[in-house]
Amino acid sequence: MTGPSSLGPAGPAAAPADGLVRYRDSGVDRGAAGGLVPQLAQLARATHGPQVLGGIGGFAGCFALDAGAVGDPVLVSSTDGVGTKIKVAVAAGRHRGIGHDLVNHCINDVLTTGAAPAFFLDYFATGRLDGAVLLELVAGMTEACQAAGCALLGGETAEMPGVYGIGDYDLAGFLVGLAARADLLGPERVRPGDHLLALPSSGLHTNGYSLVRHLLARRELSYDVVLPGCDRPIGALLLEPHRSYLEAVRALRELGTVHALAHITGGGIPENLPRVIPDGCRAEVDATRVSVPALFTALAALGPVPEAEQWATVNMGVGMIAVVPPETAAAVAAAGGRLAGLQALPVGQVVAASGPDRCHLDLGGRE
């Protein structure tokens, strides 16, 4: 237990004029949050189909399960944040894309099991509520949910003076999807000879932002700078929303069997691809086949960041890797390699291998 210096949001304060203390004197304005509920509920309603029972405003959201629609149903759930990408959004005053980031990050995680998104909830916490920022974020979440046929079922708004700075906030998302047990994807389906198909990312997605902010700060560069080879200011490139692979994965599954999907997030390919490679196998990735976007090479040059370190930190232009049998890889190639508009790139194969290393990344001898 410590002394009073650690207690109040802003230390000892003057007494109000009438000598009485009210909740808002502590930096929390319940009225401000409550006043937004009708607008937030209206946004969320646009995502509600007949499965959503009741409205926003209850203590919990209710989603009627059409259990007959899938045999032996499995609920698949993931929670994610967007990391310090929030700092870039706050600096730019652009928040809608962060709503897309949050939903799409969760969708991609749930997709890896073969599940389809069903409903989403968000947790928003800030130092002092700025209604315009929250409405932009929720508008973004609503757009991403609608695009995925997913209900925005509920959320929590917390004002936490003293934990968050005045303009700062954090955001967590939680998504539940539904799969038939017999259709679950994962490492247990993967075998030697499977092909690896890489789907392009839209940028850094939601990982590596602390590193990027550090790199820019070291060089005293602002978000307005256009780095070599880039077509837009770095701030705009950094705020590009996390891509959803829902449609691409649907298109892939229509073309053939899929064994596993790895969502390439923090830790890059070396940390995420092994999560779907079983004992006795290793993924051999030819990284020289990946056309690394200028954003990544320009950022690496700022450090410089060692090449292996960068591959092990950020996605380097690959947001999802599908592990598929040779027949599916052939069907994708025959279809021109395009999946719902995204170019699927063959980047390697699964081989039989003993030892703990589940993934080998060939950087072409560059490191």
Place this chain on the structure above:
Amino acid sequence: MTGPSSLGPAGPAAAPADGLVRYRDSGVDRGAAGGLVPQLAQLARATHGPQVLGGIGGFAGCFALDAGAVGDPVLVSSTDGVGTKIKVAVAAGRHRGIGHDLVNHCINDVLTTGAAPAFFLDYFATGRLDGAVLLELVAGMTEACQAAGCALLGGETAEMPGVYGIGDYDLAGFLVGLAARADLLGPERVRPGDHLLALPSSGLHTNGYSLVRHLLARRELSYDVVLPGCDRPIGALLLEPHRSYLEAVRALRELGTVHALAHITGGGIPENLPRVIPDGCRAEVDATRVSVPALFTALAALGPVPEAEQWATVNMGVGMIAVVPPETAAAVAAAGGRLAGLQALPVGQVVAASGPDRCHLDLGGRE
């Protein structure tokens, strides 16, 4: 877009000795988080029954639904945080109870619909990862999940330098429960003549902490002070975990029909009870029947906080209100008024009423 001063976690930094920049230089240590995964997974496994498929470490958690167990299943979901109670925990260096707070807050919200908890996920974000703190939090969540027969299905750990202070963190929880559609509780079941039964809280639960910290700071009081009428230092009282009403609600439903349940959180009885009162009805609450714990009266005296303001901010000793038909109220009384060890207190009735006011709190003419 702003200048470099807003960019890095700590502004421009010196170049590392070898002139290269690595991810950990930006204040994020992926190795530290990764090293905890086996311990976190072991804790979570203690909560896993046969419905949990696979382990921790995939991109998403899988929970097999025994859809046959309930007819016409409805998924019920809620997300919550614990507010600035975290500040008290950080000052005290006591974190396990915060894990209970988070899980139990979510359980109580989901309970209000009549659902039983199924699985839980957490999101933890901090400025710099302290493994001991995270393990204590997850140990607390595990205990609360086990007590509720709920699986800790997954979680996210985020290091966000620059958003959170070094010792600070935030925590959000997501819970999914399952109900049979025909058994859903809520305002549509409530009718004039229903009785209101109040269940005691264990303290402030997870609301009003910014106000309390403000009150203590104004008086320059530490968490070690024992306030008038209290048997323990204020810090210990403030950290008492949020009570779960799972067992009490089960006991109540075994005694008779329940129409609705209101979880009394931020905004107190006046803001939460109306959420289960339908059009054409009003809840008449005799607040003088509530034996307000000394913690609340002592805190109010510090302000002073106007009495009506305090009732409209914190729970005042009532953590849950059940709305039940007279027969159920009689059955509870015949059983000595106790529900799984908690004393259920009759505090009023639902009456027919027109007008927008869904709740009238009689404070006995004191304000």
